Amino acid sequence: MLPAGVIADHGRHPGFRTGPAACYILAAMKSSQITIPQPDDWHVHLRDDAMLSTVVPDTARHFARAIVMPNLKPAITHSAAAAEYRARILAALPRGSTFEPLMVCYLTDHTDATDLSAGAAQGIFTAAKLYPAGATTNSAAGVTDVTKLDNVFEAMSVSQVPLLVHGEVVDDDIDVFDREAVFIERILAPLRARHPQLRIVLEHITTAEAVAYVAAADPDLLAATITPHHLSVNRNAMFQGGLRPHMYCLPIVKRERHRRALESAACSGDSHYFLGTDSAPHPRADKESACGCAGIYNSPTALATYLEVFERANALDNFSAFAAENGARFYRLPLNETLVTYTRSQTPLETAPVSESGVVIFQPPFALHWQELKRDV
Ligand code: DOR
Numbered sequence: 001m002l003p004a005g006v007i008a009d010h011g012r013h014p015g016f017r018t019g020p021a022a023c024y025i026l027a028a029m030k031s032s033q034i035t036i037p038q039p040d041d042w043h044v045h046l047r048d049d050a051m052l053s054t055v056v057p058d059t060a061r062h063f064a065r066a067i068v069m070p071n072l073k074p075a076i077t078h079s080a081a082a083a084e085y086r087a088r089i090l091a092a093l094p095r096g097s098t099f100e101p102l103m104v105c106y107l108t109d110h111t112d113a114t115d116l117s118a119g120a121a122q123g124i125f126t127a128a129k130l131y132p133a134g135a136t137t138n139s140a141a142g143v144t145d146v147t148k149l150d151n152v153f154e155a156m157s158v159s160q161v162p163l164l165v166h167g168e169v170v171d172d173d174i175d176v177f178d179r180e181a182v183f184i185e186r187i188l189a190p191l192r193a194r195h196p197q198l199r200i201v202l203e204h205i206t207t208a209e210a211v212a213y214v215a216a217a218d219p220d221l222l223a224a225t226i227t228p229h230h231l232s233v234n235r236n237a238m239f240q241g242g243l244r245p246h247m248y249c250l251p252i253v254k255r256e257r258h259r260r261a262l263e264s265a266a267c268s269g270d271s272h273y274f275l276g277t278d279s280a281p282h283p284r285a286d287k288e289s290a291c292g293c294a295g296i297y298n299s300p301t302a303l304a305t306y307l308e309v310f311e312r313a314n315a316l317d318n319f320s321a322f323a324a325e326n327g328a329r330f331y332r333l334p335l336n337e338t339l340v341t342y343t344r345s346q347t348p349l350e351t352a353p354v355s356e357s358g359v360v361i362f363q364p365p366f367a368l369h370w371q372e373l374k375r376d377v
């Protein structure tokens, strides 16, 4: 739902038919616009040191707030480390930026529930992240057995601190494409049964099974983020004419039927689903390697990709819910007051293939047309 007074005039008219005579009209109609509260990114990797200062402006340019992943080396496992990391992020922002980083505690087998609860009470921690040990980049210090953390989950249930979940099992006998579905069955469902009041975000969902599992839950207790890459490519993209390391991320992109399920979920506007880019930059050489890192850097193209996906699904009316409302409601934060107008250009946008620091930027397999036109603060 859009707030009162917001115009979403995206120029799609039911019953409109294309054809030779209609082409001219279509071209005219494509100069469309959409105005929504400024979006937030509910899942991003900003890294640290030199990489931090090059990627922060790309996120801060588009998003008002972001949930910042804690999988640094060493990981952000305590509130003092989170407060320092937050200060480094703020110091790396362009002058005048009002971007707000929201910090996350990286759970380990030894997480101090008292420090986590105190950090949340002081406003340092917005959430805590469960990385199963070995599941992804910088997850070696993650959790080896979730049942060992029942005291932490109990404390989080009481203090209503959301648990953010990387939902993949790491067992060698499980096919990499099945890791998410098996995680839901073996780990997440029992965890939720043990902690029915724990508020959970299943991060970067990739499968029809995850969509269905999340849809069945109370949206105040279980929600999911969806990335621009999982919405716009299927697993063929990793092998198009050769091995494509820049399409490799975890959870790995899946079959087309899963992409379609994600698209339906995101584009429905359903409050269970919201925007989380999982933008995860790695130096180019670490991706183009015999053992390449998992992670797709999409901050510069994310919003344009999401808008294109929604437009192609004829669902721009639901874009505000997905990009600017559902996440804030789940996190019990106010909607952003700044209104942003995006406009659709008739000609494809020219986007940079790499960032200034040389990180390859995600490009979906279709042209991008949407860009920010103006802001009303
Ligand atoms: O592809 C990924 N990259 N998935 C993750 O879960 C972590 C991320 C990273 O930090 O590079």
Ligand code: ZN
Pocket: 043, 044, 045, 069, 278, 280
């Ligand atoms: Zn991530």
